[in-house]
Each structure stands twice: as C-alpha cells, then as structure tokens.
Amino acid sequence: xxxxxxxxxxxxxxxxxxxxKGVSKRFGSxxxxxxxxxxxxxxxxxxxxxxxxxxxxxxMRMLAGFEAPTEGHILLGGQDMAPIPxxxxxxxxxxxSYALFPHLSVWENIAFGLKRDGKDKxxxxxxxxxxxxxxxLEKFSQRKPHxxxxxxxxxxxxxxxxxxxPKLLLLDExxxxxxxxxxxxTQFELMDIQEKTGTxxxxxxHDQEEAMTVASRVAVMDDGRIVQVDTPDRIYENPNSTYVAxxxxxxxxxxxxxxxxxxxxxxxxAEDQPAIYAKSSxxxxxxxxxxxxxxxxxxxVTPEKPADRRNVIRGxxxxxxxxxxxxxxxxxxxxxxxxxxxxxxTRRLANxxxxxxxxxxxxxxxxxxxxxxx
Amino acid sequence: MRRAxxxxxxxxxxxxxxxxxxxxxxxxxxxxxxxxxxxxSPQYDPSSGWQGLRDMFAAFDFENFxxxxxxxxxxxxxxxxxxxxxxxxxxxxxxxxxxAYAMARAPEQWRPTLMMLVIxxxxxxxxxxxxxxxxxxxxxxxxxxxxxxxxxxxQPLTILNTDxxxxxGIVYTYLPFMIxxxxxxxxxxxxxxxxxxxxxxxxxxxxxxxxxxxxxxxxIIAGSFxxxxxxxxxxxxxxxxxxxxxxxxxKVLYEEFFNNRDWPVASAVAVILLLILVIPIVLFQxxxxxxxxxxG
Numbered sequence: 001x002x003x004x005x006x007x008x009x010x011x012x013x014x015x016x017x018x019x020x021k022g023v024s025k026r027f028g029s030x031x032x033x034x035x036x037x038x039x040x041x042x043x044x045x046x047x048x049x050x051x052x053x054x055x056x057x058x059x060m061r062m063l064a065g066f067e068a069p070t071e072g073h074i075l076l077g078g079q080d081m082a083p084i085p086x087x088x089x090x091x092x093x094x095x096x097s098y099a100l101f102p103h104l105s106v107w108e109n110i111a112f113g114l115k116r117d118g119k120d121k122x123x124x125x126x127x128x129x130x131x132x133x134x135x136x137l138e139k140f141s142q143r144k145p146h147x148x149x150x151x152x153x154x155x156x157x158x159x160x161x162x163x164x165x166p167k168l169l170l171l172d173e174x175x176x177x178x179x180x181x182x183x184x185x186t187q188f189e190l191m192d193i194q195e196k197t198g199t200x201x202x203x204x205x206h207d208q209e210e211a212m213t214v215a216s217r218v219a220v221m222d223d224g225r226i227v228q229v230d231t232p233d234r235i236y237e238n239p240n241s242t243y244v245a246x247x248x249x250x251x252x253x254x255x256x257x258x259x260x261x262x263x264x265x266x267x268x269x270a271e272d273q274p275a276i277y278a279k280s281s282x283x284x285x286x287x288x289x290x291x292x293x294x295x296x297x298x299x300x301v302t303p304e305k306p307a308d309r310r311n312v313i314r315g316x317x318x319x320x321x322x323x324x325x326x327x328x329x330x331x332x333x334x335x336x337x338x339x340x341x342x343x344x345x346t347r348r349l350a351n352x353x354x355x356x357x358x359x360x361x362x363x364x365x366x367x368x369x370x371x372x373x374x
Numbered sequence: 375m376r377r378a379x380x381x382x383x384x385x386x387x388x389x390x391x392x393x394x395x396x397x398x399x400x401x402x403x404x405x406x407x408x409x410x411x412x413x414x415s416p417q418y419d420p421s422s423g424w425q426g427l428r429d430m431f432a433a434f435d436f437e438n439f440x441x442x443x444x445x446x447x448x449x450x451x452x453x454x455x456x457x458x459x460x461x462x463x464x465x466x467x468x469x470x471x472x473x474a475y476a477m478a479r480a481p482e483q484w485r486p487t488l489m490m491l492v493i494x495x496x497x498x499x500x501x502x503x504x505x506x507x508x509x510x511x512x513x514x515x516x517x518x519x520x521x522x523x524x525x526x527x528x529q530p531l532t533i534l535n536t537d538x539x540x541x542x543g544i545v546y547t548y549l550p551f552m553i554x555x556x557x558x559x560x561x562x563x564x565x566x567x568x569x570x571x572x573x574x575x576x577x578x579x580x581x582x583x584x585x586x587x588x589x590x591x592x593x594i595i596a597g598s599f600x601x602x603x604x605x606x607x608x609x610x611x612x613x614x615x616x617x618x619x620x621x622x623x624x625k626v627l628y629e630e631f632f633n634n635r636d637w638p639v640a641s642a643v644a645v646i647l648l649l650i651l652v653i654p655i656v657l658f659q660x661x662x663x664x665x666x667x668x669x670g
Contacts (some may be wrong), residue, residue, distance in 0.1 A: 086572045094529055099570035103588045112584075113574030164574070 005071040006216060008041035015078070017042040017064070017200055018168065022299055023072035025058055032058040034224040045194050045201045047211035050221030051247075056204045059203050059221075060170050061200065064174070066092045072085070076167065087116075094168040097174040098157035107141040107155050109332075111162045131159040151182050158190075158306045162197060171203040175210060187213045208248050212236070220244050243368065245293040250328070252299075254292045258284050258371070267292050270335040276341060277310050280311040291372045296342035298368035301329055301354065301359045310361040315339065317358045329360055394649070397436030404434040406431035416636050428545040438642035447626065448643065452650065458537070458612075459605035462544040463552075467594065469545060470552035474593075477553070478560035488615075489557075492550050504543055504614050511539050511615070535617035543611035545602075551600035560586070592665045597630045599658035606646055623647055 008014040015041035025033040032055045040046045048056040061067040065086035076082045086090045132138045135155040175183045194201050211218045213234040219229040228240045239245035256269035266275035315331035329341045408415040416433040442448045477488045510516050511534040518530040571581035609624030630640035
C-alpha cells in the first residue's frame with residue numbers, strides 16, 4: 001500500500017480550516033492586502049513569505065483579530081471571524097518580540113491564558129507542566145523572562161501560545177532573534193512540535209530557507225498579493241514568475257525572444273550567442289519576450305566543450321564564492337551577461353579545477369531551466 | 375587614589391549639607407529655652423576649652439521631647455499631617471495616572487509638548503502659584519463666579535481656608551512628581567504585551583489590571599513617595615490655603631520658631647519629623663535599587 005502523503009489542498013472533498021475570500025486591507029490610501037482569496041487546511045504548516053512591507057504581517061494580524069479586513073471575509077472552520085474579538089478567537093499568536101510578561105515567571109506566563117479561561121487549578125497545573133515538558137523548560141519554570149536566554153524565551157513564547165490548544169497558531173518571525181545555528185535547531189523543533197500537537201501553524205517570515213524548511217506549503221507574497229502558493233519543492237523548481245524564482249534561492253534569469261521548437265522553445269538572449277533550448281508546456285507566441293530561469297546547481301562547469309548537451313555556452317570565470325560545501329562561479333559571457341554555476345566540493349580545495357579568468361564551458365540539460373512569461 | 379577621591383567628595387558634601395545642620399538642630403533640641411540671643415542654653419564658648427564642652431553635654435536633656443508627648447497638639451499635628459499627605463498622595467495618583475497613561479499612548483510627535491506642559495508650572499515661583507489658588511478658590515474667586523454664572527450653585531462655596539483647599543494645593547503642586555515616574559514606566563512598556571494579553575483571552579480592562587498596572591508598579595511607588603515625603607512637612611500650602619483648624623506639623627514648627635521663639639521645642643519637632651520621614655525614604659531607596667536591578 002502506498003504511503004498516504006499529506007496533501008489536503010489536492011483533495012476536493014477536504015474542507016479548509018481557514019478561507020480568505022476576497023480580502024483587502026487598506027490603511028488610508030495605502031493598500032496593504034489587495035483582494036486575496038486562498039485556503040489553509042487543518043494540520044498544515046503554512047508559511048507566508050515575502051520581503052518586509054509585502055503585507056504578510058498584516059495578513060497574520062487579521063487572522064489574530066488585531067486588524068479587521070476592509071473588504072472580504074475570513075472564515076475559520078466555516079464561520080466568519082469578523083465579529084469575534086481577539087480574546088474570543090480560538091487563535092493564538094507567538095509574537096516577534098515574544099511579548100513575555102516581564103513581571104511573571106515562566107510558569108505564570110504559560111498559565112496566563114488558561115487562567116483567563118477560568119480553568120480549575122489542577123487542570124492548569126497539568127497543562128502548564130505538559131507545555132514545559134514539550135518545550136524542555138521544566139528547570140526554568142520559576143525564573144523570570146529576563147533570567148533566561150533568548151532561545152529559552154522563544155520556547156516560553158511558543159509554550160504560552162500553545163497552552164490553550166488553539167485551532168490555529170500564528171508565528172510572527174518566530175526565530176528572527178536567534179543566531180543561525182540555534183535557528184536551524186529550532187526549525188526542526190518547531191516541525192516536531194507541530195506534528196506532535198497536530199495544530200495548524202501559520203508562520204510569517206522573510207527568510208526563504210526557514211519557510212522552505214518548516215512549511216508544508218509556502219505562499220510567496222509581493223506588494224499585498226500572494227504571487228504563488230505551493231509546496232516548497234514546486235516553488236523552487238516550478239516558480240510561476242521571475243519574482244518567485246528570484247526571491248527563492250539563487251537563480252540566473254535571461255531575457256529574450258522565443259521560437260517554438262521540438263515541444264519547447266529556443267530563446268535568443270544575445271546576438272552573438274546561440275539560442276538556448278528549454279522544454280516547456282507553456283503556450284508562448286513565436287517572437288514573444290520571455291524569461292529563462294536557471295538554478296546555479298543545474299549548470300555544469302567543464303574545461304572542455306561537452307558533446308552531449310544542447311545548451312552550451314563559453315565564458316570566463318569572473319568570481320568564485322567558496323562556501324565550504326559548495327562553490328559558486330560567476331561566469332561572464334562575451335556579451336556581458338553573467339551566469340551563475342554551482343558545484344559541490346566533493347574533493348579537497350587543493351584540487352580545485354578552476355580559478356579566476358579561466359575560460360570554461362557552461363552546459364545544462366533541456367529540462368533544467370524554466371521558461372517564464374513574466 | 376582617584377577612586378577614593380570620587381567617593382570622598384559626595385560624602386563630604388553630605389556631611390557638610392546634611393549631617394552638620396542635623397547635628398546643630400539636634401543640639402538645640404537637647405538644650406533649654408532661655409531669654410538670650412540665640413534663645414537657648416547651654417551655649418558652647420570655645421575659650422572654655424575641654425571643660426566647657428563637658429559642661430555643655432552635662433546640661434543636655436530630653437525635656438523637649440518629653441514635652442512633645444505631654445501636649446497633644448504635637449502628636450495630633452503629626453497624625454493629621456500624615457493623613458493629609460496620604461490622602462493627597464492617593465488623589466495625586468488618581469489624577470496623575472490617567473494623565474501619564476494618556477501621555478504614553480499619545481502620538482509620538484505630541485509627547486514632547488505634553489511633557490513640556492507638565493513641567494511648565496515649574497517656571498513660575500511656587501509661592502506665586504499657591505497664591506494664585508487663593509484668587510481661584512475664595513468666596514468671590516473665579517471658581518465660584520463660574521459656578522454661579524453657570525447656575526450650578528445658589529450660594530458661593532467655601533473652599534478657601536478649609537482642608538479641601540489644602541488637598542487641592544498639594545495635589546496641584548506635586549502632580550508632576552507623580553506623573554513623570556509613571557509616564558517613564560508606561561513609556562518603556564512594549565505595546566505587544568497588551569496584544570499578547572488580549573490574544574490569550576483578556577478583555578481590554580483585565581489586560582490593564584493584569585499587565586499595565588503591574589508593569590507601572592515601580593513608577594507608582596516612586597511617584598507616591600515623591601509626593602508623600604514633601605507633603606508631610608508641607609508648610610506654605612496649609613499656611614496660605616488652609617484654615618485655622620488645618621493642623622499640619624509644618625505650621626506648628628513655624629509657629630514654635632517664629633511666634634513662640636522656642637527654638638529647642640521647634641528643633642525637637644523637626645527631629646521627630648525627620649525620624650518619621652526616614653522610614654518612607656529608606657523604602658523609596660529600596661524601590662529604586664530594585665528597579666535598577668531589574669533594568670540592569
């Protein structure tokens with residue numbers, strides 16, 4: 001029996017937990033969110049990804065109830081959320097600044113929401129202890145927030161927002177204040193906790209690596225609009241626009257006119273260069289302007305001209321970025337365009353085959369590049 | 375060496391401006407009333423040498439302090455002062471907290487102006503400002519004229535020369551000392567804490583009691599001490615605005631010194647007042663210390 005994959009967005013019978021229906025948000029004359037319609041499913045780990053000012057935080061604050069949509073509706077489990085104030089929503093938020101109450105101990109911080117619900121003492125104590133255990137904070141329960149480290153504070157904030165077992169947990173740049181190594185560890189911890197509790201998570205981040213690591217689906221935002229919603233691998237391999245291709249990971253984008261040929265297109269991007277071929281199911285008119293996006297790791301660098309590939313370009317190495325596990329080469333073509341190529345450093349550096357100013361051949365397969373209309 | 379100097383300078387300052395005057399007042403308090411200039415004995419004559427100093431100490435006694443306990447005017451004045459100071463402090467808190475809260479919530483560009491308005495009264499002499507209240511509160515004053523003109527009252531209110539006028543005067547004078555520390559505490563507060571409280575199920579009001587008030591606690595304590603301590607010994611306000619039956623220790627002190635010219639009893643009153651105020655001052659210091667530890 002094949003393993004069942006988690007893809008509720010592909011199942012037409014599945015009811016979404018959250019529905020955005022034509023939601024717009026304007027502050028004065030500024031449009032923060034522009035007529036957005038999309039769904040989030042139960043148990044998803046949904047990432048809103050975009051540069052600062054793209055509206056992702058506004059989106060989250062509308063879910064929490066701190067902002068009301070100017071137009072449209074947000075539905076939680078089929079119910080319109082507009083009339084429900086933040087303190088009555090089954091939604092909790094983990095704040096970017098953590099917003100831990102400095103006058104309360106870790107224990108009291110986690111118990112805060114439970115006490116507001118008027119639960120009895122034994123229930124509260126059991127729940128708080130479970131949360132402390134989940135986030136491995138048992139030892140620090142009696143400390144005040146200023147007496148623990150940044151990583152521990154982050155876990156207190158997470159425990160506090162999970163304590164009320166919300167239907168939906170919102171995370172606003174939850175790892176922004178942590179250093180790189182701790183952030184990576186915490187990303188896996190977040191995924192683990194999300195899986196254990198079965199809570200739906202919506203995370204807001206500007207860090208594409210973070211979004212790709214934790215999320216089941218990523219929504220890439222730009223200027224108040226969601227440009228693409230898809231699984232991390234499809235966002236990376238099949239971006240629907242140059243904006244998404246450029247925002248996620250490293251990419252070279254070549255602009256040119258297309259001619260249909262062999263179930264794909266030839267792209268003429270420079271007068272002194274041969275056309276580049278890419279297989280594509282896009283419907284593009286002959287002579288139309290299009291963009292070719294190619295990821296650096298799909299470009300091979302060789303000293304000799306490879307015989308078996310259709311896309312072959314000669315260039316000169318301009319820059320080498322040595323990243324330890326990888327090396328990125330910036331290769332300049334005679335026309336001035338720069339193509340990025342990446343190779344894994346499987347051998348020690350002493351054996352590095354290329355150096356600055358070397359003439360090299362770049363090549364890639366017919367399916368390596370993505371042809372984009374905009 | 376330089377560190378020692380840095381420590382010695384402020385201590386010399388304290389010694390010269392606090393300890394020496396206190397010792398002089400204490401000495402007078404232990405002396406007896408006498409028709410002379412200055413009006414007390416014994417007096418130390420530097421030419422009498424060691425023997426004179428010993429004679430002086432032999433003549434000291436606690437007669438004046440005992441006297442303070444025998445006449446009930448004094449302990450009544452102390453108690454009444456403490457009561458007036460306490461009520462004034464609570465009133466200042468009730469008036470000052472909303473002002474400080476509004477200032478902290480006001481748009482950023484308004485805050486310097488609002489702060490300026492709070493500090494502005496200090497640019498005029500304290501005495502003139504308290505005098506001005508006579509013009510406002512008297513039977514023919516602006517307040518009564520306004521209320522009569524509006525038809526709110528039939529007969530002018532008697533406010534001047536009552537305890538009410540004293541409360542108004544103290545609250546008015548010391549309000550900035552209440553507002554500024556509370557404002558400082560509220561201004562530092564992270565606005566997302568209130569959102570977090572709401573997110574976790576608090577109404578606006580319970581978020582105020584559970585988050586805003588505890589976080590401004592140190593400001594409230596500092597402001598209360600800054601109002602309470604000077605209000606206990608206040609003399610000008612009860613003298614100008616209070617009635618003949620307004621009993622405050624500052625007034626008693628003044629009368630002993632300048633009407634009765636009984637310096638020893640007046641000094642004893644001052645020493646006791648200081649001892650009473652040492653307790654809140656020490657508590658205030660401890661609060662400040664704790665605040666610094668929290669911030670550090």
